[in-house]
Amino acid sequence: MDIIGLTGGIASGKTTASNILRSFGATIIDADHLARKVVKKGEPALDKLVAAFGEAILTNDGELNRKKLGEIVFNDNKKLEKLNDILHPLINSLAIKLFQKERNKGKDKIVYDSPLLIEKNLIHMVDKVWLIYLDEKSQLRRLMERDNYTKVQALKRINSQMPIKDKIRFADVLIDNSGSISDLEEKLRFLWYNYS
Numbered sequence: 001m002d003i004i005g006l007t008g009g010i011a012s013g014k015t016t017a018s019n020i021l022r023s024f025g026a027t028i029i030d031a032d033h034l035a036r037k038v039v040k041k042g043e044p045a046l047d048k049l050v051a052a053f054g055e056a057i058l059t060n061d062g063e064l065n066r067k068k069l070g071e072i073v074f075n076d077n078k079k080l081e082k083l084n085d086i087l088h089p090l091i092n093s094l095a096i097k098l099f100q101k102e103r104n105k106g107k108d109k110i111v112y113d114s115p116l117l118i119e120k121n122l123i124h125m126v127d128k129v130w131l132i133y134l135d136e137k138s139q140l141r142r143l144m145e146r147d148n149y150t151k152v153q154a155l156k157r158i159n160s161q162m163p164i165k166d167k168i169r170f171a172d173v174l175i176d177n178s179g180s181i182s183d184l185e186e187k188l189r190f191l192w193y194n195y196s
Helices: 014-023 031-038 044-053 066-073 077-104 136-147 151-159 164-170 181-194
Strands: 002-008 028-030 109-113 128-133 173-176
Touching: 002 014, 002 164, 014 028, 014 109, 014 181, 028 031, 028 077, 031 077, 031 109, 044 066, 044 077, 066 077, 077 109, 128 164, 136 151, 173 181
Parallel strands: 002 109, 002 128, 028 109, 128 173
Antiparallel strands: none
């Protein structure tokens, strides 16, 4: 079974690409979804996050307040690294279990949607890396529109990630997403059915 690692910068279109690939029948394993799963109330990761960042990151009902945590970690690279050090081993372990489950079903290829695939040296988990990208100006605009961020908030999030120009050397396939959704769909259709 081939595991395609789909990655890219924030607001580059990974979710849209995943949805398009899912419409072609692809099985998508989403690292962000797994990250939400491992921090649910009662999970050990949530206790570790509270120990690291304080009870202010919890909602009144004891769930993780992702927005509050984001405000803390996106203002301090060391805290962001601490967050990743807590979560990524748990996410990776869960992902590997899901890969095996799909392998046991006889799937010939699946997609692992992972924003930090390259930054966290997780390339060994996949067979191919598909990097989705767009120009910096469009990325900033899309992030501000999508999440209603100010320019300063959006730039903090973009600048907390490895620049696309540094990620390119790790990619097997580059997917330019500066066009329309139908352009992206056409590119992904070709890749999904013709590239392995």
